[in-house]
Amino acid sequence: MESRLRLLLLMVLAATMSACSVFGRDKPPMEDANASAPVISPEVERREIKRPKIDTENFEVGAFAGLLSVEDFGSTTVYGLRGRYHITEGLFAEGTYATSSALGLTSAEVLAGFDLLGSDRKYEYYDVSVGYNLLPGETFIGRNWAFNSALYVIAGAGQTSLGVDDYFTMTFGAGYQVLATDWLALDFGVRDHLFDLEFTSGEKKSTHNIELTMGINFFF
Amino acid sequence: MRQLLLIAALGFVSLVTPAYGKASHYEAVVAEPYLELHTGPGRGFPVFHVVDRGQQIQILKRRTDWFKVRTDRDVEGWVKLAEIEQTLDTAGKPIELDDPTADDYMGRRWELALALGDLDGASVISVNGAYRWTRNISTELQFADISGTFSDGWLTTIAITIQPFPEWKVSPYAALGTGMIHVQPKATLVSTEDRTDQIGQVGLGLRMYLSKRFLLRAEYNSYLTFTSRDDNEELDEWKAGFAFFF
Numbered sequence: 071m072e073s074r075l076r077l078l079l080l081m082v083l084a085a086t087m088s089a090c091s092v093f094g095r096d097k098p099p100m101e102d103a104n105a106s107a108p109v110i111s112p113e114v115e116r117r118e119i120k121r122p123k124i125d126t127e128n129f130e131v132g133a134f135a136g137l138l139s140v141e142d143f144g145s146t147t148v149y150g151l152r153g154r155y156h157i158t159e160g161l162f163a164e165g166t167y168a169t170s171s172a173l174g175l176t177s178a179e180v181l182a183g184f185d186l187l188g189s190d191r192k193y194e195y196y197d198v199s200v201g202y203n204l205l206p207g208e209t210f211i212g213r214n215w216a217f218n219s220a221l222y223v224i225a226g227a228g229q230t231s232l233g234v235d236d237y238f239t240m241t242f243g244a245g246y247q248v249l250a251t252d253w254l255a256l257d258f259g260v261r262d263h264l265f266d267l268e269f270t271s272g273e274k275k276s277t278h279n280i281e282l283t284m285g286i287n288f289f290f
Numbered sequence: 291m292r293q294l295l296l297i298a299a300l301g302f303v304s305l306v307t308p309a310y311g312k313a314s315h316y317e318a319v320v321a322e323p324y325l326e327l328h329t330g331p332g333r334g335f336p337v338f339h340v341v342d343r344g345q346q347i348q349i350l351k352r353r354t355d356w357f358k359v360r361t362d363r364d365v366e367g368w369v370k371l372a373e374i375e376q377t378l379d380t381a382g383k384p385i386e387l388d389d390p391t392a393d394d395y396m397g398r399r400w401e402l403a404l405a406l407g408d409l410d411g412a413s414v415i416s417v418n419g420a421y422r423w424t425r426n427i428s429t430e431l432q433f434a435d436i437s438g439t440f441s442d443g444w445l446t447t448i449a450i451t452i453q454p455f456p457e458w459k460v461s462p463y464a465a466l467g468t469g470m471i472h473v474q475p476k477a478t479l480v481s482t483e484d485r486t487d488q489i490g491q492v493g494l495g496l497r498m499y500l501s502k503r504f505l506l507r508a509e510y511n512s513y514l515t516f517t518s519r520d521d522n523e524e525l526d527e528w529k530a531g532f533a534f535f536f
Contacts, residue, residue: 121379122314124387125351155534157504159332159354163404163532198404198415200532206334218330227406227415229437235476238413238437249330252351252358268439268476289353 127289130154132257134168134285140193140232141267141277144174148193148281152257160203164224167196187233193279195263197241199226209248218249230265230279237265243281253289315348315360318377318385325377327367331356339365349374395499396456398422398535403507407529412438414445414529425456430465436473443473445513447491465493471515471525489525490514503534 131153138148150168157163170193179186201224209219223244230239243261250256263279320341327339331353341347341361350358355371371389379385403418416434423429427450434445449467472486495509508530515523 122316124316124349124357127351127353156354157502157534159356203332206330206332208329208335216329218335220332220334227413229415229435236435236437236442238415 127253128156130156130162130255130287130289132255132285132287134257134259134283136259136281136283138170138193138279138281140170140173140279142176143193146170146173146193148283150283152285152287154201154287159206162201162203162222164199164201164226165196166199166228169194190233193230193232195228195230195239197226197228197239197263199224199241201225201245220247221245222247224261230263232267235268237267239263239265247287255287255289257283257285257287259283259285315350316385317380318347318349318359318374319380319382320345320347321378322373322376325359325369325373327359327361327365327369328356329367331358331368335368339367346380347377390503392499394503395505395535396425400536401428401505401533402536403531403533405507405509405529405531407527407531409434409436409438409445409513409527410525412436412441414527416445416529416531418533420451426453427451428453430467432467432469439476441473441475443471445469445471445489447489449491449493451493451495453497460496460498463495463497465491465495465509465511467491467493471513485517487518488516490516497533500532503536505533505535507531507533 131151133149133151135147135149137145139145148168148170150166152164152166154162154164173187173191173193176186178184201222203220203222205221207219208216210216221244224242226241228239228241230237241261241263243259245257245259247258248256259282261281261283263281265277265279267275267277320343323343325341325347326337327341328335329338339361341359345362347359347361350360350366352358356368357371357374358366359369359374360366371387375385375387375389377385399422401418401420401422403416403420405416405418407414407416414434414436416432418430418432420428420430430447430449430451432445432447432449436443436445447467447469449465451463451465453461453463455461468488468490470486471489472484474484491511491513493509493511495507498506500506509528511527511529513525513527515525517523
């Protein structure tokens, strides 16, 4: 009797298990469906997805004009070209080349009637500097206009050509940049160009030459 | 000169503007709970808009580590690198962005360096371009502007440099080269003649990787000038500067 009951129970168990497996076959799990898919090999080739390149705008070039006060030689207009490479959001490297209009006469030249610089009465310089955007932020004009702007400090070195001679020059300055759009900026700058000027007499003199400029820069 | 500047500026504008007509942009989907849009590409610019998870954005351009994006609703703003790296591309994979690291530094090909220093009492500013052939060997082209108390001039050299331990944080290198030096005495001196002579260069230097595409360099060079006079002249140069790599 007991063994018959055990047999019956075993049969019931076997029946439910087979029913389960049949049920399972009806609704196969997702993995099974995928595994059976490669039976038909896909003729479609894998598409190469070409992503558009993100345009980087770390370079900035521009032209500027302004006033340059050349120690002993009076003030004159100056104009030049400027290029920048933005290393981080704060730090940038800058290269500048500028040339001036004809310089005035020193008082010594006026009084004694000689010529210190010869025919080349021009102040010409180039320099390489490192700048830092100290105060990035916004400039508000009225209630409805906000422009991105930055106040930067800059220091560098270069060469100045005054008359026939060249002088090693240190440059320090600051500037204010207002971006009209993302790629167009107005740049207002002040620079002090420092170098040791040597006169025909052999006397050396440290000179400060202050420059005020306004320029338009493009980012690309 | 002014006309020339104007023409150059106009030419540049025409070069720049077509870039804005391009229609296809990199598309991404916000995967974090939200994405913050700043008014400008920098730490000083406030957050003015937030994009929710699952929304699509277009990446328009990049300036340093900031990305200008446009949302579904046509709002444009700037997102920083650390946040844009958390977004997914349209295929659902993390987006791949160019973020130069020390590995890229090790695999660099081109390097451009600027340096400032002293050449036997005169000031020197130099530009230096290098091409790296292998991990250890590169060719360097140098142009230097010299400005001294008694004379001005320039120097140009081509050299082979060997960097035996490129993986070191501060890594030494040696240079061997040749070139030309031009010396022009100042007008304030009793005039002597301009001279251009051939030179030989032996140098030692150090490179240090900073971050991104940026490294520091310092070097010492000894130049031997082969003059047509009785004795050859030796010049010592010390200089330091920074460099970018591509």
